[in-house]
Amino acid sequence: MNLEQLAATARQMVADNKGLLAADESTGTIGKRFEGIGVANEEDNRRDYRELLFRTSGLGKFISGAILYDETLRQSAADGTTFSALLEGEGILPGIKVDTGAKPLAGSPDETVTEGLDGLAARVEEYAGLGARFAKWRAVIRIGDGQPTPYAIGVNAHALARYARICQEGGLVPIVEPEVLMDGGHDIERCDEVTTETLKRVYDALYDQGVALEGTILKPNMVLPGTDCPTQAGIDDVAARSVQCLLRSVPAAVPGIMFLSGGQSEEEATAHLNAMNAAFPGLSWKLSFSYGRALQAGALKAWKGDAANAGAAQRALLERARQNSAACAGTSSEQAA
Numbered sequence: 607m608n609l610e611q612l613a614a615t616a617r618q619m620v621a622d623n624k625g626l627l628a629a630d631e632s633t634g635t636i637g638k639r640f641e642g643i644g645v646a647n648e649e650d651n652r653r654d655y656r657e658l659l660f661r662t663s664g665l666g667k668f669i670s671g672a673i674l675y676d677e678t679l680r681q682s683a684a685d686g687t688t689f690s691a692l693l694e695g696e697g698i699l700p701g702i703k704v705d706t707g708a709k710p711l712a713g714s715p716d717e718t719v720t721e722g723l724d725g726l727a728a729r730v731e732e733y734a735g736l737g738a739r740f741a742k743w744r745a746v747i748r749i750g751d752g753q754p755t756p757y758a759i760g761v762n763a764h765a766l767a768r769y770a771r772i773c774q775e776g777g778l779v780p781i782v783e784p785e786v787l788m789d790g791g792h793d794i795e796r797c798d799e800v801t802t803e804t805l806k807r808v809y810d811a812l813y814d815q816g817v818a819l820e821g822t823i824l825k826p827n828m829v830l831p832g833t834d835c836p837t838q839a840g841i842d843d844v845a846a847r848s849v850q851c852l853l854r855s856v857p858a859a860v861p862g863i864m865f866l867s868g869g870q871s872e873e874e875a876t877a878h879l880n881a882m883n884a885a886f887p888g889l890s891w892k893l894s895f896s897y898g899r900a901l902q903a904g905a906l907k908a909w910k911g912d913a914a915n916a917g918a919a920q921r922a923l924l925e926r927a928r929q930n931s932a933a934c935a936g937t938s939s940e941q942a943a
């Protein structure tokens with residue numbers, strides 16, 4: 607493991623108020639996004655859409671890296687430039703989702719464990735050869751009646767740590783993503799409790815398995831009430847609880863925490879991040895973004911599968927990236943809707 611190189615890449619991912627574009631939707635998930643705008647889920651459409659995103663002029667000013675899906679890392683732009691070369695040319699590091707999805711957990715089938723460890727070392731080697739510099743693995747924790755069980759948290763933490771160690775051995779910075787879902791009627795206290803417990807178990811597992819935290823990135827959920835909770839929380843409350851939860855759980859050696867958006871609107875995701883950085887300057891880790899839906903929703907809506915709309919879609923993406931970069935400095939002036 608070359609820790610110096612891994613740590614330098616991890617620091618680069620959160621430098622200069624930049625964040626990540628999560629464009630690693632699996633073929634099924636991008637199909638759902640395309641369905642919303644009436645676009646067929648065909649390889650050419652997926653390629654055209656990703657090329658549009660990656661060719662956004664000036665994106666590298668706000669975005670340090672893009673997370674790709676296996677198919678995308680192997681694709682090229684219309685002029686034959688590989689997507690990884692295209693991104694590198696814009697100063698954006700290519701990354702790769704390496705998990706193979708959350709599957710029913712044996713013994714507790716309403717919960718999931720994320721799979722993809724078999725053969726992972728060989729895939730990491732191949733992905734590094736294709737230009738990837740970092741990787742992502744998403745564990746899913748659902749809050750419900752009697753859930754999550756300590757068992758589900760434990761196996762997901764163990765798998766995240768196995769993945770992280772394998773990536774570091776293969777030269778990729780692992781993004782460690784334990785997502786506590788927003789779905790449900792639970793209140794913000796319950797989300798706080800479950801997120802704290804999950805993060806503590808994840809950092810125990812990372813320690814047990816010898817993962818060098820300086821060469822990792824954390825991608826957590828924010829601390830939010832469930833989407834069906836009758837009592838929703840204000841921006842400043844979400845910001846304060848999220849930072850306090852992280853302070854209790856995440857070692858200072860971690861260079862960056864890059865939130866997922868998890869179903870928040872574009873404006874909410876920006877406002878929450880902005881409030882954290884405005885109210886808590888000087889934290890040991892950088893607080894940034896690794897948004898999928900909260901960077902792409904407007905771009906998808908503008909594009910609608912029509913090449914004539916590419917410019918409008920790129921402007922929408924660039925504006926979200928710019929606002930989120932400002933939020934990394936706590937200087938976004940945008941108001942949440």
Ligand code: 13P
Pocket residue numbers: 628630744783866867868869896897898899900
């Ligand atoms: P969202 O920001 O849409 O939650 O996606 C980020 C991601 O990469 C989830 O794994």
